[in-house]
Amino acid sequence: MIATVAAGDAQADRVVPPTGFTARLTLFAAGTMAFLTVFALALSLASGRLAQRWGDELAQSSTLRISAPAEQLDAQTAAALRLLETTPGIASARALSDKEQRALLEPWFGPDLPVDSLPIPQLIEIRETDDGYDSAGLRLRLQAEVPGAVLDDHTRWRKPLERAAGRLRLLGWVAIALIGATTGAMITLAANAALAANAQVISVLRLIGAQDSYIARAFVRRFTLRALAGAAIGTVMGMGAILLLPAAQDEGGFLTGLGFTGAGWALPLMIPPLAAVVAYAATGAAARRTLSELA
Amino acid sequence: MIELENIAYNYGGGELLSEISLKLAPGSFHFLTGPSGSGKTTFLKLCYGALIPTAGSVQLFGQDVRQMDRDGHALARRRIGVVHQDCQFLDHLPVADNVALPLTVSGRDSLEQVSNLKELLNWVGLGHRASALPPELSGGERQRAALARAVIMSPEVVLADEPTGNVDWEMSQRLLQLLVELNRMGKTILIATHDLNLIRTAKHHVQARVLRISNRKLQLAGADL
Numbered sequence: 001m002i003a004t005v006a007a008g009d010a011q012a013d014r015v016v017p018p019t020g021f022t023a024r025l026t027l028f029a030a031g032t033m034a035f036l037t038v039f040a041l042a043l044s045l046a047s048g049r050l051a052q053r054w055g056d057e058l059a060q061s062s063t064l065r066i067s068a069p070a071e072q073l074d075a076q077t078a079a080a081l082r083l084l085e086t087t088p089g090i091a092s093a094r095a096l097s098d099k100e101q102r103a104l105l106e107p108w109f110g111p112d113l114p115v116d117s118l119p120i121p122q123l124i125e126i127r128e129t130d131d132g133y134d135s136a137g138l139r140l141r142l143q144a145e146v147p148g149a150v151l152d153d154h155t156r157w158r159k160p161l162e163r164a165a166g167r168l169r170l171l172g173w174v175a176i177a178l179i180g181a182t183t184g185a186m187i188t189l190a191a192n193a194a195l196a197a198n199a200q201v202i203s204v205l206r207l208i209g210a211q212d213s214y215i216a217r218a219f220v221r222r223f224t225l226r227a228l229a230g231a232a233i234g235t236v237m238g239m240g241a242i243l244l245l246p247a248a249q250d251e252g253g254f255l256t257g258l259g260f261t262g263a264g265w266a267l268p269l270m271i272p273p274l275a276a277v278v279a280y281a282a283t284g285a286a287a288r289r290t291l292s293e294l295a
Numbered sequence: 296m297i298e299l300e301n302i303a304y305n306y307g308g309g310e311l312l313s314e315i316s317l318k319l320a321p322g323s324f325h326f327l328t329g330p331s332g333s334g335k336t337t338f339l340k341l342c343y344g345a346l347i348p349t350a351g352s353v354q355l356f357g358q359d360v361r362q363m364d365r366d367g368h369a370l371a372r373r374r375i376g377v378v379h380q381d382c383q384f385l386d387h388l389p390v391a392d393n394v395a396l397p398l399t400v401s402g403r404d405s406l407e408q409v410s411n412l413k414e415l416l417n418w419v420g421l422g423h424r425a426s427a428l429p430p431e432l433s434g435g436e437r438q439r440a441a442l443a444r445a446v447i448m449s450p451e452v453v454l455a456d457e458p459t460g461n462v463d464w465e466m467s468q469r470l471l472q473l474l475v476e477l478n479r480m481g482k483t484i485l486i487a488t489h490d491l492n493l494i495r496t497a498k499h500h501v502q503a504r505v506l507r508i509s510n511r512k513l514q515l516a517g518a519d520l
Contacts, residue, residue: 015400
């Protein structure tokens with residue numbers, strides 16, 4: 001039947017009179033829903049990228065914080081670096097310079113922070129190998145050899161962030177499913193209105209020997225093509241709106257990264273055919289139900 | 296062809312038709328008469344399967360209407376041309392398309408059939424009105440267009456419900472002549488009408504059997520016709 005819809009039947013199309021209200025409703029509903037789907041899809045894809053980025057950035061780095069009296073700080077830092085160099089699974093370890101530590105604190109304390117005169121702990125940035133290291137074992141060794149060291153392997157940050165990004169992605173897909181269901185419901189309402197308005201047409205067609213499949217096809221094809229056209233317009237507008245969003249920037253964080261990248265731009269192009277499939281199924285069900293009720 | 300056996304039909308809580316049996320033989324010509332509200336239209340609807348009898352059986356071309364699915368009904372209706380009293384057209388389509396509708400829905404709208412369509416429209420005197428819309432037609436033109444639509448598939452049976460109800464005497468004679476011609480082509484004709492003058496005129500041209508619905512029963516009409 002999908003092939004028949006695609007191929008078309010000029011005579012069958014003319015059998016059902018054009019109905020302005022249901023045509024406009026279907027076009028508007030499909031267009032609006034496609035527009036929203038583009039944004040839900042962008043949200044979902046951006047959440048996926050965010051989760052990936054957070055995972056990548058945090059998964060393979062750790063921080064060692066050394067809190068010790070000023071006169072012991074350098075010695076404990078050196079001991080910690082030696083220990084880290086010999087720890088399997090650690091690719092590199094580097095003590096942050098005063099300038100780097102000042103830069104980290106600057107957002108909270110301003111640019112003139114006298115780092116030298118404050119008891120600020122020394123931070124060591126650790127990069128892991130792909131295999132990673134045994135954090136429990138490293139903690140035990142640090143406890144024995146560098147008593148002021150506290151290891152932060154970012155697990156407690158990474159997990160909730162990844163979980164939040166995963167939820168956002170799920171939210172995007174749920175929104176797409178809901179939009180699809182709403183589109184189906186609205187097209188069903190429009191199809192029901194059109195079928196009810198054309199009860200006389202159906203009666204004439206039956207009188208002259210039209211089979212229900214012929215009558216249903218005339219309605220289904222019309223609504224499927226309307227939904228396809230409306231969704232195409234909505235998708236183009238949605239993609240245009242996404243293009244107008246600010247480009248992804250580090251300062252902007254997540255919000256400016258809402259959009260498509262690379263082959264991801266092809267995904268919204270699936271929305272119009274999917275809307276047509278939804279309309280095809282919804283109108284087909286509505287037509288079958290109405291025709292059986294009119295029997 | 297069409298066979299009704301001891302049928303009854305209830306409507307509005309009462310029995311409208313009762314103990315009716317009739318067999319429409321191929322090539323026969325029948326008139327169905329009776330007072331308004333006696334059940335003539337209901338009887339015709341029972342004859343083409345639009346209504347299912349409350350009791351008894353209706354056979355269309357050897358099949359019981361109760362055993363037929365909707366596709367079966369549709370296929371049977373292609374073998375029965377129906378002219379409704381109110382004609383029932385698709386008002387957004389020109390007359391030619393309305394007349395050709397049975398061909399369209401059955402997938403038989405070939406070039407040859409389109410040529411036949413022109414001949415048919417000329418036969419019913421509507422060749423010059425082919426592109427007019429149904430609301431633009433007069434009562435007589437609508438009846439003739441409905442008759443053309445009913446016969447375009449070359450059905451074996453033509454059922455006409457008050458085909459001359461909305462037309463003047465001259466036009467009713469013309470419509471009757473068309474139906475008589477169809478009968479001479481071998482079609483079975485059943486006309487429901489309360490116009491006794493039409494029946495008297497027809498009897499000069501064709502061997503017609505006149506039936507009357509009276510007190511819910513179908514009777515052979517008497518010599519007063």
